[in-house]
Amino acid sequence: MPAASRSDHHPLVRKLESIFTLTDDERQAVLDLPMQVAVIEEDQDIVREGNRPSRSFAILNGFTCTYKMTGDGKRQIVAFCIPGDMPDVQSLHLKVLDISVATLTKCSVGFVTHEALWDLCMRHPRITAAFWRETLVEGAAFREWILNVGRREAYHRMAHILCELLVRLRAVALAEDHVCDLPITQVEFADALGISTVHVNRVLQELRADGLIETKGTRLIIPDWERLKQAGDFDETYLHLKQGGAAA
DSSP: OOHHHHHHHOHHHHHHHHHSOOOHHHHHHHHTSOOEEEEEOSSOEEEOTTOOOSEEEEEEESOEEEEEEOTTSOEEEEEEEOTTOOTTGGGGTOSSOSSEEEESSOEEEEEEEHHHHHHHHHHOHHHHHHHHHHHHHHHHHHHHHHHHHHHSOHHHHHHHHHHHHHHHHHHTTOEETTEEEOOOOHHHHHHHHTSOHHHHHHHHHHHHHTTSOEEETTEEEOSOHHHHHHHHTOOGGGGOOSSOTTOO
16 A cells, blocks of 8 residues: 555544644654554453553554543543544653543554654654644543533533544544444443433433434434534534534
């Protein structure tokens, strides 16, 4: 496959390019990162809170979540991660992880040593800026999630998170128009939204009844994007994409 085509299809390049313009040399440098690729089954921790990793990883295929646990064993999902994301890149600077990352589906992940990432950043300062921008966008998303869980009713929380996921998937070419594969269970949505699984089921039924979403297995179809955005009070500005991920 020609280099340009390979870079266009590499998840990490796609993700960085959704928020930052890379030169051809920078794309190639990302492609040349020495990655140890591993396949990890669903519902497995990739890294855990308290770990002191010597490498970070990029999601190449599949979905993961970043989460925290309460003292009595309740899980709060604080982010859903999709191909191209590097959920633990902060471990390059913060030596002890304060989050855990688990697979939601069977995943392919590419592990890169911190030494290799430091070398990449030293040779390509603009790639350092791209990673910095990515961590800032991640922080903006955390703030939006706090608002979503803390101040919106369950119906609007769900509408908002569905909007976010569609926009992010479109940005890395994993959604067509307003249709995407979304293999997230009701239990996982419950852990992200801070409500019960029964409540998640009820909210999804209401969104379907109102004509805002359709589901076919893991397939999400959004027949009325503007109404879903309105229901979720959704403004994609906080994702800081180069182009609107879900623009009509």
